[in-house]
Amino acid sequence: xxxxxxxxxxxxxxxxxxxxxxxxxxxxxxxxxxxxxxxxxxxxxxxxxxxxxxxxxxxxxxxxxxxxxxxxxxxxxxxxxxxxxxxxxxxxxxxxxxxxxxxxxxxxxxxx
Amino acid sequence: xxxxxxxxxxxxxxxxxxxxxxxxxxxxxxxxxxxxxxxxxxxxxxxxxxxxxxxxxxxxxxxxxxxxxxxxxxxxxxxxxxxxxxxxxxxxxxxxxxxxxxxxxxxxxxxxxx
Numbered sequence: 135x136x137x138x139x140x141x142x143x144x145x146x147x148x149x150x151x152x153x154x155x156x157x158x159x160x161x162x163x164x165x166x167x168x169x170x171x172x173x174x175x176x177x178x179x180x181x182x183x184x185x186x187x188x189x190x191x192x193x194x195x196x197x198x199x200x201x202x203x204x205x206x207x208x209x210x211x212x213x214x215x216x217x218x219x220x221x222x223x224x225x226x227x228x229x230x231x232x233x234x235x236x237x238x239x240x241x242x243x244x245x246x
Numbered sequence: 247x248x249x250x251x252x253x254x255x256x257x258x259x260x261x262x263x264x265x266x267x268x269x270x271x272x273x274x275x276x277x278x279x280x281x282x283x284x285x286x287x288x289x290x291x292x293x294x295x296x297x298x299x300x301x302x303x304x305x306x307x308x309x310x311x312x313x314x315x316x317x318x319x320x321x322x323x324x325x326x327x328x329x330x331x332x333x334x335x336x337x338x339x340x341x342x343x344x345x346x347x348x349x350x351x352x353x354x355x356x357x358x359x360x
Contacts, residue, residue, distance in 0.1 A: 167348075167349075169351075175353070176250075176336060176351035176352060176353050176354055177289075177336070177351045178351070179348045179349070179350070182348065221288075221289065223289075233279070233291055233294055233302040233304075234279070234281075234289075234291060234349065235291060236281075236288055236289035236290070236291075237288065238288040239288055239289075
């Protein structure tokens with residue numbers, strides 16, 4: 135079966151660093167995505183990892199360990215606008231097909 | 247470049263009716279995927295179309311169906327609506343259906359079944 139786990143809620147302070155963890159157990163793996171979704175809006179792409187290691191993109195970094203079925207999203211220098219839901223998704227497709235399996239999402243609240 | 251568009255944005259139906267939702271992908275994108283988002287289940291994959299062919303299907307009953315046209319626009323249909331079908335339906339497009347393709351999401355269609 136497919137299982138992707140993330141914490142339901144997290145709270146952090148403006149200017150701080152927060153790490154959102156994601157563990158997965160899927161029968162297929164073709165990469166892991168992180169999406170950000172503000173309330174009432176569509177998800178927007180943040181990062182993609184297919185090989186082990188850290189991918190850095192500005193204030194956002196994402197890490198993947200395929201052997202451990204584990205990823206995290208690191209947000210630095212938090213801003214109030216970072217308050218949103220963060221979705222971890224595994225590309226479960228085989229070959230050239232794409233099929234994202236999403237976790238339930240982590241609601242991050244940034245406080246002043 | 248215009249983003250993914252979905253119509254209608256909001257829809258209210260009653261149990262037993264059917265509904266058709268439309269998705270226009272970003273120009274040049276050939277892959278369209280559909281997802282259902284509810285507070286309890288989160289985002290769940292419905293199906294993926296690429297070049298008018300269904301390439302992947304999620305675990306939804308046969309009441310949920312879709313198709314893709316030659317211009318890559320896609321529609322999904324839900325027949326015999328149930329209360330539990332109330333959800334935000336999102337479509338996402340990508341250049342191909344390759345593994346590394348970023349999917350761009352549309353704003354969604356909010357379906358309410360009464």
